[in-house]
Amino acid sequence: MTDTLTSSGVRARPVAPGGNRRGVGIGELLLDGGFWGRLQETNARATLQHCADWMERLGWLANFDRVADSTVGTDDTPRPGWQFSDSEVYKLLEAMAWELGRTGDPVVGALWTKLVGRVSAAQDDDGYLNTCYGHAGQPARYSDLSTGHELYCTGHLLQAAVARVRTHGEDDLVEVARRAADQVCREFGPDGRDGLCGHPEIELGLAELGRALDEPRYTEQARLFVERRGRGTLAPIALLSPAYFQDDVPVREADVWRGHAVRALYLAAGAVDVAVDTGDDELRAAVERQWTRSVERRTYLTGGMGSRHQDEGFGDDWELPPDRAYCETCAGIASVMVSWRLLLASDDVRYADLIERTFFNVVATSPRADGRAFFYANPLQQREQGAPMQPDAVNPRAEGGARAPWFDVSCCPTNVARTLASWHTYAAFVEGLAEPGGPAGSAPVVTLAQYASGDLRLAVGDGELALRVDTTYPASGTVRVVVVEAPSQPVTLRLRVPHWADGATLAAPSGGPSGEGTGARRPVDPGWVDVPGALAAGDVVVLELPVGPRLTWPDPRVDAARGTAAVERGPLVLCLESVDLPAGVALEEVRIDTAAEVRPHGDGAIVAARTLPLPDGGSGRPPFAAGQPVPGPSDGAAELLEVPLVPYHRWAERGPSTMRVFVPTASPDRPAPDVTSHPEHPSKETR
Amino acid sequence: MTDTLTSSGVRARPVAPGGNRRGVGIGELLLDGGFWGRLQETNARATLQHCADWMERLGWLANFDRVADSTVGTDDTPRPGWQFSDSEVYKLLEAMAWELGRTGDPVVGALWTKLVGRVSAAQDDDGYLNTCYGHAGQPARYSDLSTGHELYCTGHLLQAAVARVRTHGEDDLVEVARRAADQVCREFGPDGRDGLCGHPEIELGLAELGRALDEPRYTEQARLFVERRGRGTLAPIALLSPAYFQDDVPVREADVWRGHAVRALYLAAGAVDVAVDTGDDELRAAVERQWTRSVERRTYLTGGMGSRHQDEGFGDDWELPPDRAYCETCAGIASVMVSWRLLLASDDVRYADLIERTFFNVVATSPRADGRAFFYANPLQQREQGAPMQPDAVNPRAEGGARAPWFDVSCCPTNVARTLASWHTYAAFVEGLAEPGGPAGSAPVVTLAQYASGDLRLAVGDGELALRVDTTYPASGTVRVVVVEAPSQPVTLRLRVPHWADGATLAAPSGGPSGEGTGARRPVDPGWVDVPGALAAGDVVVLELPVGPRLTWPDPRVDAARGTAAVERGPLVLCLESVDLPAGVALEEVRIDTAAEVRPHGDGAIVAARTLPLPDGGSGRPPFAAGQPVPGPSDGAAELLEVPLVPYHRWAERGPSTMRVFVPTASPDRPAPDVTSHPEHPSKETR
Secondary structure (H helix, E strand, O other): OOOOOOOOOEEEEEEEOOOEEEEEEOOOOEEOOHHHHHHHHHHHHHHHHHHHHHHHHHHOOOHHHHOOOOOOOOOOOOOOOOOOOOHHHHHHHHHHHHHHHHHHHHHHHHHHHHHHHHHHHHHOOOOOOOOOOOOOOOOOOOOOOOOOOHHHHHHHHHHHHHHHHHOOOOOOOHHHHHHHHHHHHHHHHOOOOOOOOOOOOOHHHHHHHHOOOOHHHHHHHHHHHHHHHHOOOOOOOOOOHHHHHHHOOOOOOOOOOOOEHHHHHHHHHHHHHHHHHOOOOOHHHHHHHHHHHHHOEEEEOOOOOOOOOOOEEOOOOOOOOOOOOOOOHHHHHHHHHHEEEEEHHHHHHHHHHHHHHHHHHHOOOOOOOOOOOOOOOOOOOOOOOOOOOOOEEEEEEOOOOOEEEEOOOHHHHHHHHHHHOOOOOOOEEEEEEEOOOEEEEEEEEEEEOOOOOEEEEEOOOOOOEEEEEOOOOOOEEEEEEEEEEEOOOEEEEEEEOOOOOOOOOOOOOOOOOOOOOOOOOOOOOOOEOOOOOOOOOEEEEEEEOOEEEEEEEEEEHHHHOOOEEEEEEEEEEEEEEEOOOOOOOOOOHHEEEEOOOOEEEOOOEEEEEEEOOOOOOOOOOEEEEEEOOOOOOOOOOOOOEEEEEEHHHHHOOOOOOEEOOEEOOOOOOOOOOOOOOOOOOOOOOOO | OOOOOOOOOOOOEEEEOOOOOOEOEEEEEOOOOOHHHHHHHHHHHHHHHHHHHHHHHHOOHHHHHHHOOOOOOOOOOOOOOOOOOOHHHHHHHHHHHHHHHHHHOHHHHHHHHHHHHHHHHHHOOOOOOOOOOOOOOOOOOOOOOOOHHHHHHHHHHHHHHHHHHOOOOOOHHHHHHHHHHHHHHHHHOOOOOOOOOOOOHHHHHHHHHOOOOOOHHHHHHHHHOOOOHHOOOOOOOOOHHHHHHHOOOOHHHOOOOEEEEEHHHHHHHHHHHHHHHOHHHHHHHHHHHHHHHHHHOOOOOOEEEEEOOOOOOOOOOOOOOOOOOOOOHHHHHHHHHHHHHHHHOOOOHHHHHHHHHHHHHHHHHOOOOOOOEEEEOOEEEEEOOOOOOOOOOOOOOOOOOOOEEOOOOOOOHHHHHHHHHHHHHHHHEEEOOOOOOOOOEEEEEEEEEOOOEEEOOOOOOOEEEEEEEEEOOOOOEEEEEEEEEOOOOOOOOEEOOOOOOOOOOOOOOOOOOOOOOOOOEEOOEEEEEOOOOOOOOOEEEEEEOOOOOOEEEEEEOOOOOEEEEEEEEEOOEEEEEEOOOOOOOOOHHEEEEEOOOEEEOOOEEEEEEEEOOOOOOOOOOOEEOOOOOOOOOOOOOOOOHHHHHHEEEHHOOOOOEEOOOOOEOOOOOOOOOOOOOOOOOOOOOOO
16 A cells, blocks of 8 residues: 555654554654754755755756756766765755655745756656766766666665655655666566665665555565675775675674765665565664674764774774764764664664764754854864865865865765754654554554654544643753643653663653642653653653763773763763863863863853873974873862863854864873762762 | 996995985995894895786786887777886886895896896887876876876886996996986976876986986976975865875975875975985975974874875874874885985984884884785784785785785885895995095094994995994894904994983993903993094994883873883884783783883783773663773782783784784873883883
């Protein structure tokens, strides 16, 4: 059956047919302001048009026109853009589909219609759609599977169509995608070409489209692509190993993510979709195993993934250099996509925890406040002030220190756009509730997985559950949930207590008379917490999360962060930016005193620090010396400074700076010995 | 005047016409065994033929034949090898020229004649010589200066010819080089094309050849190439900045080396040659300034340069990750070339100190003991056991953990070959001594800059100075110099006391009756030390260098090595290899106890260590945690281990292993407070 949508466009994000959990639909939850609401509004107001303008200016959109009108190959004009530039158009379409579902903004609607028209016109009669291959003067279709990115582009086309199905229903773009998917199935099916794409994404697109359109052929083709990988059949790329595109080990045999991070994560997301939709528990367990090891050993404090610039890839276990962290914005988004799928498949809270960490510290870090410039890489340390980006030019992709309006390889801006436009659909999920209009299960559970100010409205049986969420999270740790309307059928409301929230409390009516304050505050442990009793209109549930600053220490195997500590505050990683230091103090001199109080300050913190005298130059020798160990500054030896830390996601907004998340400690690896019981209250620590 | 050579082939390594210091000639010093003598013999016996065989097998030699017989372009056979493969043939020729000068080995001589014949036959009538450009079916000459490497290849041809001039005199190869250089001067001269090569090397080749053949036109052309760089005229390479090939800042304005390390260092070496030969003190001072900052902030303990894999390049100041150290073997060799030129130009001992560090810990690390496999990159930490190299296949260039017989980009093996074949010419230099056969200056000084067992014989005035050097350095710190023959004219013998050799002593006749032991041992400070008095046959000078193991600490700005110490022993950097750990102890658990004695052990050391309990996995979170700081192992908390360290240059010779040079300390950055006065005797340290 092909699901048709209600006019309210509340079709949900990925639904596992085999399971009964689904994310909330585009219209079931609406944000109003707050951290994510504001980012979402800026995305709608500025970023969508910004991306469209750049792609028009650079000719990436005109590439479709030149295929459509057969002028491609008729002159010597080289095709502008990389071979994968079509995918940026599709990611922008996906962003616009979500945005249209969310607001129905007519300006976006007009742009949508024009773009879809231009894209559709470039589709070949047999469904093939790509502006770089297969036409006059171009290389043949699928002549370079390793680096050609044709199936990668198609995958993004399919994801755009999925967003449209889930927010609107079938239309022109969905038809274009269906024909493209059919062409892929004919070309690469069981009786076709035994090939796969050097950049995973088609797996994800096919599996999602198969689910959205109830088309098992697409799921089966996704499965074939997943199974074909890891067998060393992709033509090698000079100086890169097969691990670069995960063609070294079959997906179901691998233990860890490796190679190009975005490739690895898109592949993992597609593999989870295939595993869930085909009931392949072995495959799902393989991805869960890879997730666990990769998160525990190859993931930054920010949730960022990718330690190496060379191949935009994962490094070895524990190889997490702050300064050369690549942490590509797209890899953060892809990580959320994987965790979201595993969360729905397993209900394990750790996936929601990582999603939050990554949203606040990678995804939110990329866009500038005005939504018109972006970070591509998200290092945790900036040693030298980055060269200012050219404000109105295409910039190299991975320079740190300044956000840029567009990149030579510009995958991140459109990826940010599609993620922010649909952010709220990652914030809550329901279990035991069918698609809108369908029957409810016996014991529905509604889970708030991420906290943002807004309104949730869900059909439950004959009635509706309407919740109002009031919070300034993460500025405050108070999340107030008001039951505006409750269905007659009992519904369990479940909240997430983040793993760092030691000391959280919950106040809920607990079956007594409804109303705020009627329930006693009780401590709740990190994990899922059920609001007890039946929900009734007027009930108020208050979750208090401790969002005071806390010190965080690296695992001793993370060599590059030894002897340092970081400060987190709620879900936010903080950082020290040179612009906040007193005149005459250099970033590399600062040693934080971990025995002193860490105090909240605005949305950041203030730490006590001392300066370390640094050796003079002039030795003419490498910076390693016998007999010259430099001890940490002793308690009385250096003036005590008060150093403010700011949220990492907003660094580099105040002009060129140097920055570090991990600050060396005055006595590294020697924290106060009693720092074990109250990590959320570092201010109480004493030596 | 073109210098003609004596039959003994003792023409020296680069001589600064403006100065009066020159390196010893190929036949003025002969090694017999010892650390470098053995490497040199292995190079002669195995490596030269190994390189020739690989280049024959891969068709890199046949590329010359196909140009010579005009079969290139007549069929569809793609030309094997990268566009710069000719340079490997030239570096092999350079190695063979030095080897022929050293030993006259007829087997090498026969190979030389054949190779020179094949190379010569490929030269075009106008002197142009390149197998990748300018012939039927090939891109036009100089059509891709940014990445074509044509002038780079020519530069290596010229360096091979210089070796031949300095060891034999003019012959066929020198004539080929002269014609190639003339073609370059016509094409790129003041009235010609205003271009330069993306990979510096032609500067060096032209300047050296100009000096060797007394041809100022070549020096002038080298100067032009140096001056043209840094003005942003090279066509950009995708995703790389102009700093990659030092086209960002003019040479005389730059403060530090940046971008691709080998490019930066070849350029610097050429610039010093130009500066010295044209009396351009500003240019020389610029390179000295770059050397100082780069060595003090961008150089590894091993002397290795290049912190980044991405562009094989320098990183920012203090960016020295041990695990991702690139430290390309060729960059180490190029660094020696720069320091050697600055040493002759300035007489500053720090250049000789860095040469020693780099020779023992980068250059000597590359070749396997049998001379038939090589490291390309030389990281200071190996986190995971490297995949074994394919023993008889071309390997990717930069994988750590195992030496490989040949690489896809195979610059290092031939670079090692030419360096080892001429190693002894870097070991000593003379001042105030003209070329052999010429008049001596008034006060000649003979300097032993590197120590190796062998015989030095120099013409001085009407007589000869003959020295016998007996030493097993660096296994022992005793260097015994016997004056076998002394000229009538007074000569000053000067020795180098390395910067680490605190506590060195010298025993010399000091003007009394000659003979061993007649002079009192007296302490000598690091730096140059003159042997007092006139030298007489039978004099014995004994230098005692403290080569006991010593702890070395990183500068506090080297974030990636914070909380660790390394152990050095004389000029050798030591390392901890997993194969030396007791069963059940993992490399990442080891914490060395810097308060305990570090004892010599074979050619390495034994350190006391404890194991640190490591956190268990299973958290499902990135490896950073609040409230879980891991203190260093306390004195009594863990069993004391004795852990042997071995010389870094021999790591990975005993099968796959993990390895680290910088070992975390039990109490990082908190060494014993009295470790200030006797760095060479860490065993005396107590808390």
